[in-house]
Amino acid sequence: MSGVSVTKAAEDAVPAANDLVVLSNVNKHFGALHVLQDIDLTIARGEVVVVIGPSGSGKSTLCRTINRLETIDSGAISIDGKPLPQEGKELARLRADVGMVFQSFNLFAHKTVLENVMLGQLKVRKTDKQGATEKARSLLDRVGVASQADKYPSQLSGGQQQRVAIARALAMDPKVMLFDEPTSALDPEMINEVLEVMQQLARDGMTMVVVTHEMGFARSAANRVVFMADGKIVEEAAPDQFFSNPRSDRAKDFLSKILHH
DSSP: OOOOOOOHHHHHHSTTTTEEEEEEEEEEEETTEEEEEEEEEEEETTOEEEEEOSTTSSHHHHHHHTTTSSOOSEEEEEETTEEOOOSHHHHHHHHHHEEEEOSSOOOOTTSOHHHHHHHHHHHTSOOOHHHHHHHHHHHHHHTTOGGGTTSOGGGSOHHHHHHHHHHHHHTTOOSEEEEESTTTTSOHHHHHHHHHHHHHHHHTTOOEEEEOSOHHHHHHHOSEEEEEETTEEEEEEOHHHHHHSOOSHHHHHHHHHHHOO
16 A cells, blocks of 8 residues: 555565554544544555545544544554553653644744754753754754744744744654644645645655645645545545546545635
């Protein structure tokens, strides 16, 4: 499914070694609402999977279960061959390995941009201050906001804040990056500056799960599009196939509404 071939010997020696995130028969309820129904999804190293679908289809919940911001009722999730830990230090370690970028930027308002990006390195990764500072400055440069390092989040535009949030997640050297509708709270002119950073991460080989309404990004950056509706994965395919020839009536209906308006 990942489209990455490995030799037979490597397959025998390390089964599914290229699988980084695996969800098996995952179910989640919010009261009577069955928001995730028997979800099976495997994401390979270096793969960019874009999750799309109508509101209320379970996309964000799916994204949030991968780093246990949402618990699941049944099934199993593993990251890099290890099941998701329940709580405590192991869970904190997992969250360092799984970067998350939200709709709202979740930056610490009382800390500068540089301090925001340094914080996780100092507290979780136990990096020394000089190393954390150098890395933070390098990452702020990478996402195009190096000149904003000494400002506070409130002094930045929404697009700049979201790029800082991406730098903060990258500072932990995550194995996978989760993006939960990262541009939905932004003004239209700021969306592209965030998507460009995400495009570059994709080109650099970062494993990414992206919940988004940005179909242009899905077309150009995804290795695979996962279409969800009513708590289920209805269809998954390469972007060209999905957008030009969706197999399910549900996907055809969804695309007809969003691509022709």
